[in-house]
Amino acid sequence: MSSAPAPPEGTDVRALAEVAREVAEEAATMIVQRRPADLGVATTKSSLTDVVTVMDQASQDLLRSLLGERRPQDAFAGEEEGGSAGTSGLTWVVDPIDGTVNYLYGLAAYAVSVAVVVGDPSRPGAWRPVAGAVVDPVAGRTYVAALGEGATVSEGGGAPRPLRVAEAEGLGLALCATGFGYEADRRAWQGQVLARLLPQVRDIRRLGSAALDLCRVADGTVDVYYERGLNPWDLAAGWLVATEAGAAVTDLDGGDPSSAMTLAGAPRTQAALRSAVLEAVDVVGEEHDRS
Template identity: 45%
Template sequence: MPLAHELGSLAQEIAKEAGELARRRRTEGVAVAATKSALADIVTEADREVELLIRSRLAAERPDDGFLGEESGAERGTSDITWVVDPIDGTVNYAYGIPSYAVSIAAVAGEPEPQRWQGLAGVVFNPASGELFHAVRDGGAWLDGTRLTVNAEPTAAGALVATGFGYRPETHAGDLARLTRVMPIARDVRRIGAASLDLSFVAAGRLDAYFERGLSPWDHAAGGLLVAEAGGMVGYLPPDHHGRALIVAAGPALFEKLLSLASD
Protein backbone atom coordinates (compact mmCIF):
# COMPACT_ATOMS: atom_id res chain seq x y z
CA MET A 1 0.00 0.00 0.00
CA PRO A 2 1.43 3.46 -0.91
CA LEU A 3 2.51 5.51 2.10
CA ALA A 4 -0.17 8.21 1.66
CA HIS A 5 -2.93 5.60 1.60
CA GLU A 6 -1.46 3.86 4.64
CA LEU A 7 -1.37 7.16 6.54
CA GLY A 8 -4.91 7.98 5.40
CA SER A 9 -6.30 4.66 6.59
CA LEU A 10 -4.67 5.13 9.98
CA ALA A 11 -6.00 8.69 10.25
CA GLN A 12 -9.54 7.54 9.46
CA GLU A 13 -9.40 4.80 12.07
CA ILE A 14 -8.09 7.11 14.79
CA ALA A 15 -10.41 10.00 13.87
CA LYS A 16 -13.46 7.78 14.28
CA GLU A 17 -12.22 6.52 17.65
CA ALA A 18 -11.39 10.05 18.81
CA GLY A 19 -14.70 11.40 17.53
CA GLU A 20 -16.64 8.80 19.45
CA LEU A 21 -14.80 9.81 22.62
CA ALA A 22 -15.63 13.49 21.96
CA ARG A 23 -19.29 12.67 21.31
CA ARG A 24 -19.52 10.58 24.46
CA ARG A 25 -17.93 13.28 26.61
CA ARG A 26 -20.38 15.80 25.14
CA THR A 27 -23.35 13.73 26.28
CA GLU A 28 -21.81 13.48 29.75
CA GLY A 29 -21.44 17.27 30.04
CA VAL A 30 -18.66 19.67 29.08
CA ALA A 31 -16.22 21.21 31.52
CA VAL A 32 -14.30 24.28 30.36
CA ALA A 33 -10.67 23.76 31.28
CA ALA A 34 -9.11 27.11 30.31
CA THR A 35 -9.11 30.01 27.90
CA LYS A 36 -6.45 30.51 25.23
CA SER A 37 -5.93 33.69 23.21
CA ALA A 38 -9.04 35.45 24.53
CA LEU A 39 -11.86 34.88 26.99
CA ALA A 40 -14.07 33.57 24.18
CA ASP A 41 -11.37 31.13 23.02
CA ILE A 42 -11.93 28.14 25.29
CA VAL A 43 -10.44 24.70 25.69
CA THR A 44 -12.47 21.91 27.25
CA GLU A 45 -11.29 18.91 29.21
CA ALA A 46 -12.48 16.84 26.26
CA ASP A 47 -10.08 18.66 23.89
CA ARG A 48 -7.16 17.55 26.00
CA GLU A 49 -8.42 14.01 26.47
CA VAL A 50 -9.17 13.53 22.78
CA GLU A 51 -5.77 14.88 21.72
CA LEU A 52 -4.05 12.58 24.20
CA LEU A 53 -5.89 9.61 22.70
CA ILE A 54 -4.88 10.62 19.15
CA ARG A 55 -1.29 11.25 20.13
CA SER A 56 -0.93 7.96 22.00
CA ARG A 57 -2.48 5.97 19.13
CA LEU A 58 -0.18 7.60 16.59
CA ALA A 59 2.87 7.05 18.80
CA ALA A 60 2.01 3.36 19.10
CA GLU A 61 1.62 2.92 15.33
CA ARG A 62 4.26 5.35 14.04
CA PRO A 63 6.74 6.19 16.83
CA ASP A 64 9.21 7.97 14.55
CA ASP A 65 6.76 10.61 13.29
CA GLY A 66 6.43 14.15 14.59
CA PHE A 67 3.31 15.69 16.08
CA LEU A 68 1.81 19.18 15.95
CA GLY A 69 -1.35 19.50 18.04
CA GLU A 70 -3.53 22.36 19.19
CA GLU A 71 -3.39 21.42 22.86
CA SER A 72 0.04 19.84 23.30
CA GLY A 73 2.26 21.78 20.92
CA ALA A 74 4.89 20.57 18.46
CA GLU A 75 7.41 17.76 18.58
CA ARG A 76 9.64 16.85 15.65
CA GLY A 77 10.14 13.19 14.86
CA THR A 78 13.00 11.35 13.19
CA SER A 79 10.95 10.53 10.10
CA ASP A 80 9.89 13.10 7.51
CA ILE A 81 6.22 12.82 8.57
CA THR A 82 4.39 15.11 11.00
CA TRP A 83 0.82 14.64 12.18
CA VAL A 84 -1.11 17.92 12.45
CA VAL A 85 -4.09 17.53 14.75
CA ASP A 86 -7.06 19.51 16.01
CA PRO A 87 -8.80 17.21 18.49
CA ILE A 88 -12.04 19.21 18.53
CA ASP A 89 -12.27 21.94 15.89
CA GLY A 90 -15.19 24.17 16.79
CA THR A 91 -14.78 24.00 20.56
CA VAL A 92 -17.29 26.78 21.23
CA ASN A 93 -19.90 24.94 19.14
CA TYR A 94 -19.04 21.79 21.06
CA ALA A 95 -19.40 23.50 24.42
CA TYR A 96 -22.79 24.97 23.47
CA GLY A 97 -24.13 21.74 22.01
CA ILE A 98 -24.14 22.94 18.38
CA PRO A 99 -23.48 19.84 16.22
CA SER A 100 -20.83 21.49 14.03
CA TYR A 101 -17.49 20.34 15.37
CA ALA A 102 -14.91 17.90 14.07
CA VAL A 103 -11.80 15.87 14.68
CA SER A 104 -9.17 16.95 12.14
CA ILE A 105 -6.07 14.82 11.48
CA ALA A 106 -3.53 15.37 8.71
CA ALA A 107 -0.21 13.77 7.84
CA VAL A 108 2.31 16.07 6.13
CA ALA A 109 5.83 15.61 4.79
CA GLY A 110 8.72 18.04 5.15
CA GLU A 111 8.86 21.10 7.35
CA PRO A 112 5.74 21.34 9.57
CA GLU A 113 4.83 24.79 8.25
CA PRO A 114 1.78 25.23 5.99
CA GLN A 115 3.53 26.86 3.05
CA ARG A 116 6.46 24.43 3.17
CA TRP A 117 4.87 21.07 3.89
CA GLN A 118 3.39 18.57 1.43
CA GLY A 119 0.03 17.23 2.54
CA LEU A 120 -0.16 13.44 2.26
CA ALA A 121 -3.41 12.52 3.98
CA GLY A 122 -6.23 14.32 5.75
CA VAL A 123 -9.37 13.34 7.63
CA VAL A 124 -12.18 15.52 9.01
CA PHE A 125 -14.76 13.63 11.06
CA ASN A 126 -17.94 15.18 12.46
CA PRO A 127 -19.07 12.90 15.31
CA ALA A 128 -22.49 14.57 15.53
CA SER A 129 -23.42 13.82 11.91
CA GLY A 130 -21.23 10.76 11.40
CA GLU A 131 -19.76 12.25 8.21
CA LEU A 132 -16.17 11.30 7.44
CA PHE A 133 -14.35 13.49 4.90
CA HIS A 134 -10.99 12.11 3.78
CA ALA A 135 -8.31 12.64 1.16
CA VAL A 136 -4.88 11.36 0.19
CA ARG A 137 -2.43 13.08 -2.10
CA ASP A 138 -3.23 12.31 -5.76
CA GLY A 139 -6.05 10.03 -4.61
CA GLY A 140 -8.99 12.42 -4.56
CA ALA A 141 -11.24 13.71 -1.80
CA TRP A 142 -14.11 11.65 -0.48
CA LEU A 143 -17.13 11.76 1.80
CA ASP A 144 -17.34 8.20 3.00
CA GLY A 145 -17.49 6.39 -0.39
CA THR A 146 -18.53 9.35 -2.59
CA ARG A 147 -15.87 11.27 -4.50
CA LEU A 148 -15.99 15.03 -4.00
CA THR A 149 -15.65 17.86 -6.51
CA VAL A 150 -15.70 21.59 -5.86
CA ASN A 151 -18.31 23.69 -7.60
CA ALA A 152 -17.14 24.67 -11.08
CA GLU A 153 -18.45 28.21 -10.73
CA PRO A 154 -21.04 30.11 -8.69
CA THR A 155 -24.64 30.37 -9.88
CA ALA A 156 -26.00 33.58 -11.34
CA ALA A 157 -27.22 34.47 -7.84
CA GLY A 158 -23.62 34.64 -6.59
CA ALA A 159 -21.37 32.52 -4.42
CA LEU A 160 -22.28 30.90 -1.12
CA VAL A 161 -19.32 31.93 0.99
CA ALA A 162 -18.21 31.01 4.51
CA THR A 163 -15.93 32.93 6.82
CA GLY A 164 -14.99 33.25 10.47
CA PHE A 165 -14.02 35.94 12.94
CA GLY A 166 -11.16 36.05 15.41
CA TYR A 167 -11.71 35.94 19.15
CA ARG A 168 -9.79 39.16 19.79
CA PRO A 169 -12.11 42.21 19.79
CA GLU A 170 -9.50 44.46 18.15
CA THR A 171 -9.60 42.30 14.99
CA HIS A 172 -13.36 42.39 14.44
CA ALA A 173 -13.48 45.67 12.51
CA GLY A 174 -11.00 44.37 9.95
CA ASP A 175 -12.85 41.08 9.60
CA LEU A 176 -16.15 42.87 9.02
CA ALA A 177 -14.56 45.22 6.49
CA ARG A 178 -13.21 42.20 4.60
CA LEU A 179 -16.65 40.61 4.56
CA THR A 180 -18.14 43.86 3.22
CA ARG A 181 -15.70 43.77 0.29
CA VAL A 182 -16.64 40.19 -0.52
CA MET A 183 -20.43 40.66 -0.28
CA PRO A 184 -20.92 41.97 -3.87
CA ILE A 185 -20.03 38.52 -5.25
CA ALA A 186 -21.92 36.56 -2.55
CA ARG A 187 -25.48 35.31 -2.61
CA ASP A 188 -25.19 34.67 1.14
CA VAL A 189 -22.68 34.03 3.92
CA ARG A 190 -22.30 31.17 6.37
CA ARG A 191 -20.52 31.28 9.74
CA ILE A 192 -20.21 27.62 10.73
CA GLY A 193 -17.59 28.00 13.44
CA ALA A 194 -15.24 25.14 12.50
CA ALA A 195 -12.67 25.79 9.76
CA SER A 196 -12.15 22.10 9.03
CA LEU A 197 -15.85 21.73 8.23
CA ASP A 198 -15.89 24.96 6.18
CA LEU A 199 -13.08 23.55 4.02
CA SER A 200 -14.69 20.12 3.82
CA PHE A 201 -17.91 21.76 2.63
CA VAL A 202 -16.01 23.65 -0.10
CA ALA A 203 -14.56 20.32 -1.22
CA ALA A 204 -18.05 18.79 -1.21
CA GLY A 205 -19.65 21.66 -3.16
CA ARG A 206 -21.84 22.65 -0.22
CA LEU A 207 -20.03 26.00 -0.22
CA ASP A 208 -18.48 27.86 -3.13
CA ALA A 209 -15.68 29.40 -1.09
CA TYR A 210 -14.21 30.08 2.34
CA PHE A 211 -11.85 32.73 3.67
CA GLU A 212 -10.57 33.68 7.11
CA ARG A 213 -7.67 35.39 8.82
CA GLY A 214 -6.01 33.92 11.88
CA LEU A 215 -6.22 30.17 11.40
CA SER A 216 -3.61 27.90 12.95
CA PRO A 217 -1.97 25.04 11.00
CA TRP A 218 -4.16 22.38 12.65
CA ASP A 219 -7.30 24.28 11.59
CA HIS A 220 -6.68 23.78 7.87
CA ALA A 221 -4.11 21.02 7.36
CA ALA A 222 -6.65 18.29 6.60
CA GLY A 223 -9.32 20.55 5.09
CA GLY A 224 -6.88 22.25 2.75
CA LEU A 225 -5.86 18.89 1.29
CA LEU A 226 -9.53 17.99 0.84
CA VAL A 227 -10.13 21.16 -1.21
CA ALA A 228 -7.04 20.61 -3.36
CA GLU A 229 -7.89 16.96 -4.03
CA ALA A 230 -11.46 17.95 -4.93
CA GLY A 231 -10.12 20.22 -7.68
CA GLY A 232 -10.12 23.49 -5.74
CA MET A 233 -7.44 26.00 -4.88
CA VAL A 234 -6.09 27.07 -1.50
CA GLY A 235 -4.02 30.21 -1.04
CA TYR A 236 -2.34 32.07 1.79
CA LEU A 237 -1.46 35.73 2.25
CA PRO A 238 1.08 37.04 4.76
CA PRO A 239 0.08 37.94 8.34
CA ASP A 240 -1.56 41.29 9.04
CA HIS A 241 -0.40 43.63 11.81
CA HIS A 242 -2.14 41.35 14.32
CA GLY A 243 -0.03 38.42 13.08
CA ARG A 244 -2.92 36.65 11.32
CA ALA A 245 -2.34 35.06 7.92
CA LEU A 246 -5.23 34.87 5.43
CA ILE A 247 -6.44 31.60 3.92
CA VAL A 248 -8.73 31.48 0.88
CA ALA A 249 -10.24 28.31 -0.59
CA ALA A 250 -12.49 28.09 -3.65
CA GLY A 251 -12.97 26.52 -7.03
CA PRO A 252 -10.67 27.78 -9.83
CA ALA A 253 -13.34 30.04 -11.37
CA LEU A 254 -13.78 32.03 -8.16
CA PHE A 255 -10.42 31.77 -6.44
CA GLU A 256 -8.50 34.77 -7.84
CA LYS A 257 -11.48 37.12 -7.49
CA LEU A 258 -12.07 36.13 -3.91
CA LEU A 259 -8.36 36.33 -3.05
CA SER A 260 -8.25 39.88 -4.41
CA LEU A 261 -11.38 41.01 -2.53
CA ALA A 262 -10.37 39.38 0.75
CA SER A 263 -6.88 40.88 0.73
CA ASP A 264 -6.29 43.85 3.04
Protein backbone atom coordinates in the same frame (compact mmCIF):
# COMPACT_ATOMS: atom_id res chain seq x y z
CA MET B 1 5.63 29.46 -3.50
CA SER B 2 5.85 26.34 -1.37
CA SER B 3 9.28 25.21 -0.24
CA ALA B 4 7.97 22.03 1.35
CA PRO B 5 10.07 18.92 0.70
CA ALA B 6 8.76 15.89 -1.12
CA PRO B 7 7.47 13.01 1.00
CA PRO B 8 10.20 10.59 2.11
CA GLU B 9 10.93 7.87 -0.43
CA GLY B 10 8.56 4.95 -0.12
CA THR B 11 5.82 6.93 1.66
CA ASP B 12 2.47 5.18 1.20
CA VAL B 13 0.01 8.07 1.31
CA ARG B 14 -3.01 5.77 1.02
CA ALA B 15 -1.94 3.84 4.10
CA LEU B 16 -1.34 7.11 5.96
CA ALA B 17 -4.81 8.33 5.00
CA GLU B 18 -6.29 5.14 6.42
CA VAL B 19 -4.42 5.69 9.69
CA ALA B 20 -5.72 9.28 9.79
CA ARG B 21 -9.27 8.04 9.24
CA GLU B 22 -9.06 5.35 11.90
CA VAL B 23 -7.71 7.56 14.67
CA ALA B 24 -9.91 10.54 13.79
CA GLU B 25 -13.04 8.39 13.89
CA GLU B 26 -12.04 6.91 17.24
CA ALA B 27 -11.45 10.36 18.73
CA ALA B 28 -14.71 11.66 17.23
CA THR B 29 -16.65 8.81 18.83
CA MET B 30 -15.01 9.57 22.17
CA ILE B 31 -15.82 13.29 22.20
CA VAL B 32 -19.49 12.56 21.51
CA GLN B 33 -19.94 9.64 23.89
CA ARG B 34 -17.90 11.09 26.75
CA ARG B 35 -19.05 14.70 26.54
CA PRO B 36 -19.91 15.72 30.13
CA ALA B 37 -23.40 17.08 30.70
CA ASP B 38 -21.84 19.93 32.66
CA LEU B 39 -19.00 20.59 30.20
CA GLY B 40 -17.36 23.92 30.91
CA VAL B 41 -14.30 25.96 29.98
CA ALA B 42 -11.04 24.48 31.24
CA THR B 43 -8.87 27.45 30.27
CA THR B 44 -8.46 30.13 27.60
CA LYS B 45 -5.75 30.75 25.01
CA SER B 46 -5.42 33.98 23.01
CA SER B 47 -8.35 35.73 24.70
CA LEU B 48 -11.22 35.09 27.11
CA THR B 49 -13.36 33.96 24.17
CA ASP B 50 -10.73 31.47 22.88
CA VAL B 51 -11.67 28.51 25.04
CA VAL B 52 -10.33 25.04 25.76
CA THR B 53 -12.49 22.29 27.25
CA VAL B 54 -11.29 19.24 29.14
CA MET B 55 -12.40 17.21 26.13
CA ASP B 56 -10.00 19.04 23.79
CA GLN B 57 -7.08 17.77 25.82
CA ALA B 58 -8.62 14.31 26.25
CA SER B 59 -9.15 14.00 22.50
CA GLN B 60 -5.60 15.11 21.73
CA ASP B 61 -4.17 12.71 24.31
CA LEU B 62 -6.11 9.87 22.66
CA LEU B 63 -4.91 10.86 19.18
CA ARG B 64 -1.31 11.07 20.35
CA SER B 65 -1.55 7.63 21.97
CA LEU B 66 -3.17 6.00 18.94
CA LEU B 67 -0.68 7.54 16.51
CA GLY B 68 2.23 6.65 18.79
CA GLU B 69 1.16 3.01 18.63
CA ARG B 70 0.79 2.99 14.85
CA ARG B 71 3.51 5.45 13.80
CA PRO B 72 6.11 5.73 16.61
CA GLN B 73 8.75 7.13 14.26
CA ASP B 74 6.68 10.19 13.26
CA ALA B 75 6.56 13.57 14.98
CA PHE B 76 3.36 14.87 16.57
CA ALA B 77 2.00 18.43 16.84
CA GLY B 78 -1.42 19.36 18.16
CA GLU B 79 -3.40 22.41 19.13
CA GLU B 80 -3.29 21.60 22.84
CA GLU B 81 -0.42 20.71 25.16
CA GLY B 82 1.85 17.84 24.21
CA GLY B 83 4.05 17.25 21.17
CA SER B 84 6.96 15.04 20.21
CA ALA B 85 9.82 14.89 17.72
CA GLY B 86 10.25 12.13 15.15
CA THR B 87 12.79 10.59 12.81
CA SER B 88 10.72 9.79 9.70
CA GLY B 89 10.35 13.25 8.15
CA LEU B 90 6.60 13.13 8.75
CA THR B 91 4.60 15.06 11.35
CA TRP B 92 1.03 14.42 12.47
CA VAL B 93 -0.80 17.73 12.85
CA VAL B 94 -4.09 17.40 14.71
CA ASP B 95 -6.98 19.50 15.93
CA PRO B 96 -8.68 17.39 18.59
CA ILE B 97 -11.90 19.43 18.41
CA ASP B 98 -12.12 21.99 15.63
CA GLY B 99 -15.08 24.15 16.57
CA THR B 100 -14.59 24.05 20.34
CA VAL B 101 -17.07 26.86 21.03
CA ASN B 102 -19.74 25.00 19.05
CA TYR B 103 -18.91 21.86 21.03
CA LEU B 104 -19.11 23.77 24.31
CA TYR B 105 -22.56 25.14 23.46
CA GLY B 106 -23.88 21.90 21.98
CA LEU B 107 -24.01 23.22 18.41
CA ALA B 108 -23.58 20.58 15.75
CA ALA B 109 -20.65 22.01 13.75
CA TYR B 110 -17.41 20.59 15.12
CA ALA B 111 -14.92 18.00 13.94
CA VAL B 112 -11.74 16.05 14.61
CA SER B 113 -9.01 16.90 12.10
CA VAL B 114 -5.95 14.68 11.60
CA ALA B 115 -3.29 15.21 8.93
CA VAL B 116 0.24 14.04 8.30
CA VAL B 117 2.57 16.59 6.71
CA VAL B 118 6.05 16.95 5.30
CA GLY B 119 8.20 19.93 6.17
CA ASP B 120 8.02 22.26 9.13
CA PRO B 121 4.40 23.15 9.96
CA SER B 122 5.57 26.11 12.05
CA ARG B 123 6.96 27.87 8.93
CA PRO B 124 4.47 29.21 6.34
CA GLY B 125 5.17 27.81 2.89
CA ALA B 126 7.58 25.19 4.22
CA TRP B 127 5.13 22.33 4.69
CA ARG B 128 2.24 20.54 3.03
CA PRO B 129 -0.18 17.76 3.97
CA VAL B 130 0.15 14.39 2.29
CA ALA B 131 -2.75 12.55 3.92
CA GLY B 132 -5.56 13.44 6.26
CA ALA B 133 -9.07 12.95 7.55
CA VAL B 134 -11.78 15.20 8.98
CA VAL B 135 -14.60 13.57 10.92
CA ASP B 136 -17.90 15.34 11.53
CA PRO B 137 -19.33 13.10 14.26
CA VAL B 138 -22.77 14.70 14.54
CA ALA B 139 -23.49 14.46 10.80
CA GLY B 140 -21.77 11.08 10.59
CA ARG B 141 -19.43 12.17 7.79
CA THR B 142 -15.80 11.23 7.29
CA TYR B 143 -13.70 13.11 4.74
CA VAL B 144 -10.43 11.48 3.66
CA ALA B 145 -7.70 12.55 1.23
CA ALA B 146 -4.25 11.43 0.13
CA LEU B 147 -1.84 13.44 -2.00
CA GLY B 148 -2.44 12.67 -5.68
CA GLU B 149 -5.13 10.11 -4.85
CA GLY B 150 -8.24 12.29 -4.61
CA ALA B 151 -10.68 12.97 -1.78
CA THR B 152 -13.72 11.05 -0.60
CA VAL B 153 -16.58 11.36 1.86
CA SER B 154 -18.50 8.58 3.56
CA GLU B 155 -21.74 9.01 5.47
CA GLY B 156 -23.26 6.85 8.14
CA GLY B 157 -20.68 4.13 7.67
CA GLY B 158 -21.46 3.82 3.97
CA ALA B 159 -19.02 3.40 1.11
CA PRO B 160 -16.78 6.39 0.33
CA ARG B 161 -17.75 8.48 -2.68
CA PRO B 162 -15.35 10.74 -4.57
CA LEU B 163 -15.51 14.51 -4.15
CA ARG B 164 -15.18 17.03 -6.97
CA VAL B 165 -15.78 20.76 -6.71
CA ALA B 166 -18.03 22.55 -9.18
CA GLU B 167 -17.71 26.16 -10.31
CA ALA B 168 -20.41 28.61 -9.29
CA GLU B 169 -21.84 30.81 -12.03
CA GLY B 170 -19.82 33.78 -10.90
CA LEU B 171 -18.91 35.13 -7.47
CA GLY B 172 -22.29 36.83 -7.17
CA LEU B 173 -23.96 33.40 -7.04
CA ALA B 174 -21.42 31.85 -4.68
CA LEU B 175 -22.31 30.92 -1.11
CA CYS B 176 -19.32 32.04 0.95
CA ALA B 177 -18.21 30.67 4.31
CA THR B 178 -15.90 32.56 6.64
CA GLY B 179 -14.80 32.75 10.25
CA PHE B 180 -13.59 35.27 12.79
CA GLY B 181 -10.69 35.48 15.22
CA TYR B 182 -10.98 35.62 18.98
CA GLU B 183 -9.19 38.92 19.55
CA ALA B 184 -11.54 41.91 19.51
CA ASP B 185 -9.41 44.12 17.23
CA ARG B 186 -9.00 41.34 14.67
CA ARG B 187 -12.73 40.65 14.64
CA ALA B 188 -13.42 44.35 14.12
CA TRP B 189 -11.08 44.36 11.11
CA GLN B 190 -12.63 41.17 9.76
CA GLY B 191 -16.10 42.67 10.13
CA GLN B 192 -15.12 45.66 8.02
CA VAL B 193 -13.69 43.40 5.30
CA LEU B 194 -16.83 41.27 5.40
CA ALA B 195 -19.05 44.32 5.00
CA ARG B 196 -17.21 45.14 1.75
CA LEU B 197 -17.48 41.56 0.49
CA LEU B 198 -21.08 40.78 1.43
CA PRO B 199 -22.75 42.61 -1.50
CA GLN B 200 -20.54 40.69 -3.95
CA VAL B 201 -21.59 37.12 -3.02
CA ARG B 202 -24.84 35.17 -2.79
CA ASP B 203 -24.69 35.10 1.01
CA ILE B 204 -22.35 34.47 3.94
CA ARG B 205 -22.23 31.52 6.32
CA ARG B 206 -20.27 31.47 9.59
CA LEU B 207 -20.25 27.85 10.75
CA GLY B 208 -17.45 27.88 13.30
CA SER B 209 -15.11 25.11 12.10
CA ALA B 210 -12.39 25.83 9.55
CA ALA B 211 -11.81 22.12 8.91
CA LEU B 212 -15.48 21.62 8.05
CA ASP B 213 -15.60 24.81 5.98
CA LEU B 214 -12.80 23.49 3.77
CA CYS B 215 -14.50 20.11 3.48
CA ARG B 216 -17.78 21.84 2.60
CA VAL B 217 -16.03 23.54 -0.27
CA ALA B 218 -14.97 20.07 -1.40
CA ASP B 219 -18.49 18.62 -1.19
CA GLY B 220 -20.29 21.69 -2.57
CA THR B 221 -22.16 22.61 0.61
CA VAL B 222 -20.55 26.04 0.20
CA ASP B 223 -18.90 27.44 -2.92
CA VAL B 224 -16.02 29.43 -1.45
CA TYR B 225 -14.38 30.09 1.89
CA TYR B 226 -11.95 32.58 3.32
CA GLU B 227 -10.56 33.26 6.78
CA ARG B 228 -7.66 35.01 8.42
CA GLY B 229 -5.78 33.63 11.41
CA LEU B 230 -5.82 29.87 10.75
CA ASN B 231 -3.16 27.70 12.33
CA PRO B 232 -1.68 24.57 10.72
CA TRP B 233 -3.93 22.29 12.81
CA ASP B 234 -7.01 24.23 11.67
CA LEU B 235 -6.36 23.78 7.97
CA ALA B 236 -3.97 20.86 7.31
CA ALA B 237 -6.47 18.06 6.67
CA GLY B 238 -9.18 20.28 5.18
CA TRP B 239 -6.66 21.90 2.83
CA LEU B 240 -5.78 18.49 1.39
CA VAL B 241 -9.42 17.37 1.14
CA ALA B 242 -10.30 20.55 -0.76
CA THR B 243 -7.31 20.49 -3.11
CA GLU B 244 -7.71 16.78 -3.87
CA ALA B 245 -11.34 17.56 -4.75
CA GLY B 246 -10.09 20.10 -7.30
CA ALA B 247 -10.29 23.31 -5.28
CA ALA B 248 -7.71 26.08 -5.26
CA VAL B 249 -6.56 26.78 -1.69
CA THR B 250 -4.16 29.72 -1.37
CA ASP B 251 -3.29 32.88 0.49
CA LEU B 252 -4.02 36.34 -0.92
CA ASP B 253 -0.89 36.23 -3.09
CA GLY B 254 -1.66 32.83 -4.59
CA GLY B 255 0.84 30.97 -2.40
CA ASP B 256 0.21 28.35 0.23
CA PRO B 257 -2.58 29.12 2.72
CA SER B 258 -1.38 30.52 6.01
CA SER B 259 -2.41 32.50 9.07
CA ALA B 260 -2.33 35.64 6.91
CA MET B 261 -5.26 34.37 4.83
CA THR B 262 -6.74 31.16 3.53
CA LEU B 263 -9.10 31.20 0.55
CA ALA B 264 -10.68 28.11 -1.05
CA GLY B 265 -13.01 27.33 -3.90
CA ALA B 266 -13.24 26.00 -7.43
CA PRO B 267 -10.41 27.71 -9.35
CA ARG B 268 -12.26 30.47 -11.23
CA THR B 269 -14.55 31.34 -8.34
CA GLN B 270 -11.68 31.26 -5.88
CA ALA B 271 -9.70 33.66 -8.08
CA ALA B 272 -12.67 36.04 -8.13
CA LEU B 273 -12.98 35.77 -4.35
CA ARG B 274 -9.28 36.46 -3.92
CA SER B 275 -9.56 39.63 -6.00
CA ALA B 276 -12.60 40.78 -4.04
CA VAL B 277 -10.96 40.12 -0.67
CA LEU B 278 -7.75 41.85 -1.78
CA GLU B 279 -9.74 44.92 -2.77
CA ALA B 280 -11.65 44.89 0.51
CA VAL B 281 -8.42 44.57 2.49
CA ASP B 282 -6.88 47.47 0.58
CA VAL B 283 -9.92 49.69 1.23
CA VAL B 284 -10.19 48.81 4.91
CA GLY B 285 -6.46 49.06 5.37
CA GLU B 286 -4.02 46.66 6.94
CA GLU B 287 -4.49 46.93 10.67
CA HIS B 288 -2.42 43.79 11.20
CA ASP B 289 0.61 42.40 9.42
CA ARG B 290 -0.11 39.58 6.94
CA SER B 291 2.10 37.22 8.88
